[in-house]
Amino acid sequence: MVERTPIFNAICHLILFVGLLTALLPFAVVIIAATHDIKTVNIVPMPLMPGHDFMANIHEAWVRADLGRKLFNSVIFATAVACGKVILSAMAAFSIVYFRFPGRSLIFWAIFVTLMLPLEVRIVPTYAVAANVLAPFQALLDVTGVTWLAAHLAGLQIKLQWGLLNSYPGLVLPLVATATGTFLYRQFYLTVPEELAEASKMDGSGPLRFFWDVLIPLSRSNMIALFTIMFVWAWNQYLWPLLVTTDPNFGIAVTELRSLIPSEFGLPDWNVAMAGTLLIMTPPLIVVILMQRWFVRGLISTEK
Amino acid sequence: MEKRVTFSSTTIGLLFAFPMLLLVFVFFYWPGGQALFWAFTLEQPWGGGNKWVGFQNFAHLLKDPIYWNSITRSLVFGAGSTAIAMGVALVLAVLTDREMKGHSAYRSIFVWPYAIAAPALGLAFRFILAPEAGLLSILNRVWPDIWNPALDGNDAMIAIIVAFSWKYIGYNFIFFLSALQGIPRSLIEAAAMDGSGPLRRVFDIQLPLLTPTLFFLLVINITESFQDSFGIVDIMTQGGPARATELMVYKIYFDGFKGLDYSGAAAQSIILMVLVILLTILQFRFIERRIHYK
Numbered sequence: 252m253v254e255r256t257p258i259f260n261a262i263c264h265l266i267l268f269v270g271l272l273t274a275l276l277p278f279a280v281v282i283i284a285a286t287h288d289i290k291t292v293n294i295v296p297m298p299l300m301p302g303h304d305f306m307a308n309i310h311e312a313w314v315r316a317d318l319g320r321k322l323f324n325s326v327i328f329a330t331a332v333a334c335g336k337v338i339l340s341a342m343a344a345f346s347i348v349y350f351r352f353p354g355r356s357l358i359f360w361a362i363f364v365t366l367m368l369p370l371e372v373r374i375v376p377t378y379a380v381a382a383n384v385l386a387p388f389q390a391l392l393d394v395t396g397v398t399w400l401a402a403h404l405a406g407l408q409i410k411l412q413w414g415l416l417n418s419y420p421g422l423v424l425p426l427v428a429t430a431t432g433t434f435l436y437r438q439f440y441l442t443v444p445e446e447l448a449e450a451s452k453m454d455g456s457g458p459l460r461f462f463w464d465v466l467i468p469l470s471r472s473n474m475i476a477l478f479t480i481m482f483v484w485a486w487n488q489y490l491w492p493l494l495v496t497t498d499p500n501f502g503i504a505v506t507e508l509r510s511l512i513p514s515e516f517g518l519p520d521w522n523v524a525m526a527g528t529l530l531i532m533t534p535p536l537i538v539v540i541l542m543q544r545w546f547v548r549g550l551i552s553t554e555k
Numbered sequence: 556m557e558k559r560v561t562f563s564s565t566t567i568g569l570l571f572a573f574p575m576l577l578l579v580f581v582f583f584y585w586p587g588g589q590a591l592f593w594a595f596t597l598e599q600p601w602g603g604g605n606k607w608v609g610f611q612n613f614a615h616l617l618k619d620p621i622y623w624n625s626i627t628r629s630l631v632f633g634a635g636s637t638a639i640a641m642g643v644a645l646v647l648a649v650l651t652d653r654e655m656k657g658h659s660a661y662r663s664i665f666v667w668p669y670a671i672a673a674p675a676l677g678l679a680f681r682f683i684l685a686p687e688a689g690l691l692s693i694l695n696r697v698w699p700d701i702w703n704p705a706l707d708g709n710d711a712m713i714a715i716i717v718a719f720s721w722k723y724i725g726y727n728f729i730f731f732l733s734a735l736q737g738i739p740r741s742l743i744e745a746a747a748m749d750g751s752g753p754l755r756r757v758f759d760i761q762l763p764l765l766t767p768t769l770f771f772l773l774v775i776n777i778t779e780s781f782q783d784s785f786g787i788v789d790i791m792t793q794g795g796p797a798r799a800t801e802l803m804v805y806k807i808y809f810d811g812f813k814g815l816d817y818s819g820a821a822a823q824s825i826i827l828m829v830l831v832i833l834l835t836i837l838q839f840r841f842i843e844r845r846i847h848y849k
Contacts, residue, residue, distance in 0.1 A: 254747055263650045267661055270647045274665055277721065280690065281679050296693045343575035350568030351561045358572050365583045367835045371782035371804050372827050375811040375820045376586035376593065387585040428578035441558070448560040458562040462571075487672035489786035490804075494812065508674045508790060512681070515705075521682050521689070532675040539670035543663050550726075551733050 281532075284525035285309070292522040304522065311520075312527035316507040317499065322530070325486055325504040331423045332485035333478045340432030340477070341470065345462055347433070348440040349448070365430045371490055378494050381421050385411035417498040426485060432477050435552055439473050440466065476549030479542045483535040504531045590828070593821035605818075612822040622823070624798060625806045632716060632802055633780040639720035641772055644727030645765075649757055651728075652735040662732065669725030673786035680718035681791045704792065708799025711792045715800055718787050719780065726779075727772050734768040735761060774838040778831050803827050 279299075284292050287302040313319065347359050370377060380386060389411040392398045402408060415421030443466065451461045486505070493506045511527040513519045539546050562568065594612055596605035616622045644665075651661045668676070682689045686703040694702045704711040738761060746756050762769075785804050788794060794801035794809065801809070803823065811820030 254753075256753065259753060260653075260655060263653060263655060266646065267650050267655075267657075270643070270650075271661065271664060273721070274668055274724070277676065277679050277683060278667070280683050284682060293688045295688065295696055296690055297688065339575045339578070342571045346568045346571035348558055349561055350565070350571075351563065352565035352568050355568075358576065361584075362572075362575060362579060365579055367832050368583070368587070368828055369778070369782050369831075371785060372831055373583075373586050373590055373824055374804075374807065375817060375824060376589035377582060378812075379589060379817075380581060380586050384581055387581055424578060425582040428575075428582040430579075433575065445558065445560050448558070452560065452562075458564060458567050461562075483670055487675075489672065489674045489789070490808065493789075505672045505674055505786075508672075508678050512678065512790065519688060521685075524678060525682060528675050528678050532671045532679075535672070536667060536670045539666065540663070543666065547666065547729050547733070550729055 281525045281529050284522055285529050287522045289518065289520050289522055292525075293519055305526070308522045308526035309530065311523045312511065312530060315523065316504075316510050316527050317502075318504060318507065318527070318530055320500070321502055321504040321507050322534075324501060325534070327419065328422050328492070328503050329482045329485040331419065332426050333481035335423060335427040336432040336481045337474050337478050339427060340430075340436050341467070341474070343433045344436030344440055345458075345466065348437055349458065349461075362430045362433055365428065366434070369429075370425060374490060374494070377425055377491075381415045381425060381495060383412055384415055384424075385413045416495055417501050419501070421495045422492055422501065422503070425491065426488065432481070435473060435477055435549070436470065438552065439470055443469060472545075473552075475542070476545040476552065479538060479545045480549040483538055483546070486535045507531070587828075590821045590824050593818050594825045597818050608818075612818050613826075616819065616822050616826070621798065621801075622806070625801045625803050628712070628799065628801060629781065629803045631712065632719070632784065632800075633777050635712075635716040636719040636723065636780050636784075637773065637776040639716065640723035640776060641727050641769070643720070644724045645731055645769075647724070648728050648731035648735055649761065651732060652761075653753070665728045666725050668722050669729070671722060673719075673722065673783050674790045676718055676722055677715075677787040677790035680714065680721070680787075684714045684717070704796075706796055708796055711796060711800050715784065715787050715791055718791065719784055722783075723776060723779065727776070730768055730772055731765065734765055738764050771838060774834050778834055781827065781831065 280297070283299060283301050284297060285308050286305040287297070287308075288304045291298060291302055343362060347355065347362075383389075389398075392411075415424070447465055448461060451465055456464070488503075489505050492503045493509075496502045496506070508528065508531060511524045513521060513524055592605070595607065595609060597608045597612065647661070647665055651658050651665070671679075684691045684702075684704060686692055686695055686705060691702055702710055704714040742760055743756055746760055751759065781802070781804055784802055785808065788800055788802055788805045792800040794805050804827070807820050807823045807827070810816045810823065814820075
């Protein structure tokens with residue numbers, strides 16, 4: 252605060268307070284609606300005093316959307332994406348920053364170009380690849396004539412087939428294949444003092460030892476930040492899980508929101524819909540509230 | 556920037572990059588190539604592979620008023636939500652940066668909306684903005700039939716813009732606030748000594764210093780409005796009423812997976828890819844210029 256401006260400050264407080272109400276209103280509506288019975292929730296305007304049916308609504312939503320199974324899948328899915336990102340990008344960035352070999356800059360650009368096109372934009376062909384991940388390799392073998400050779404010389408039919416639809420790898424792998432984390436690690440590795448690598452080399456440690464004993468412990472805070480934003484990001488994915496998981500056993504929580512929309516000609520049971528929404532939106536919110544510092548830091552350093 | 560001390564083992568270096576490269580090849584480059592292939596070919600109705608058709612798929616698209624409609628809707632949606640999300644976030648960040656009483660509470664609560672999944676807030680806003688229940692239905696009590704997103708295209712567009720902006724206010728707030736806090740206090744204090752008031756300082760010091768952040772967020776908001784909108788549209792309106800909210804990604808999904816028109820969907824993907832790439836290049840160029848000026 253630089254100077255005394257009581258009136259201006261009052262106006263600022265007013266604006267901030269209105270902003271606060273706007274930010275919190277949807278949360279409040281979801282929570283309050285989840286406590287009403289079906290009759291109260293449809294009163295216009297909805298009464299803002301909480302009702303008594305919270306547990307019943309939660310139970311109904313839990314059963315209707317099969318949330319036990321779905322939340323479990325979501326936790327596995329989001330954790331796997333976050334871990335995959337943290338590990339694979341640490342490795343890729345290590346290779347890009349600490350090694351000199353021919354084709355290194357090609358690898359650098361091959362990975363960074365992926366920042367340009369998010370999954371949603373190339374969704375149709377990615378789905379086709381997930382239906383058979385080995386298709387690219389089959390095509391390569393076909394083009395190079397290996398298939399033909401094998402068929403003629405050894406009598407082998409090469410037909411590579413590995414479908415990822417309705418499986419955890421199918422959910423996770425395409426979301427790991429982007430450069431976000433690699434960029435974060437690269438920026439961090441570049442700030443690690445040269446002397447550390449020099450000293451390790453002098454003490455006779457190879458790249459593996461240096462990576463494991465020096466870089467990994469140093470990048471702990473980066474890892475937490477990256478894990479936090481990736482967990483939230485993965486939990487909130489919708490389009491890809493919707494396409495890949497047609498088998499309810501592999502469905503995740505966010506795509507179940509569809510089944511909670513009250514149908515146009517059925518009961519307008521918004522209380523159950525809001526109870527389900529509450530259950531599904533809470534886990535990432537808790538992560539953000541508890542890990543706020545890491546979340547903000549991760550967001551700012553990955554995007555820049 | 557380059558490291559002076561490096562390791563010389565090519566094998567180990569390549570092995571470290573290998574898992575990521577493999578994923579990127581299978582799930583990024585191959586699908587990208589596939590999209591190009593489909594966009595320029597057409598599947599034969601009786602099997603027998605794809606036939607090369609050149610720019611025919613694109614020509615079909617560009618002649619299709621429904622496609623142009625989805626482009627217009629996406630632009631309206633992108634412009635509207637970006638303006639609201641960035642404008643509101645900027646005001647809130649500037650005010651929070653004044654570090655008045657309670658600023659740390661504002662600082663954390665304004666981030667919360669960004670933690671919510673787009674479809675989840677879509678469902679919440681569908682209820683809040685429903686014509687017959689929720690909060691906004693009170694409008695219909697006073698003026699019957701003034702608000703109905705299920706029937707009126709403009710209302711539906713307003714509804715998805717509101718829902719999307721609400722989430723991205725949180726996102727933009729994070730970036731604006733961190734950029735504002737990077738401005739040296741001494742600059743602000745010097746300006747105050749010279750007699751400029753708080754508003755004057757916003758326009759003459761803070762906003763000019765925020766230009767890189769503003770530009771960065773502009774690009775990110777527009778590209779996110781193409782992708783992250785899918786969940787909101789799918790839950791709130793399903794592209795309706797009468798295609799009024801059929802945004803580009805929703806149309807790709809609909810044509811590709813419901814209509815099974817892979818070539819048409821791929822051509823649309825290519826157009827969207829070109830749009831996103833152009834935006835990103837614009838952003839990279841701008842960031843490069845910023846570094847030069849420093």
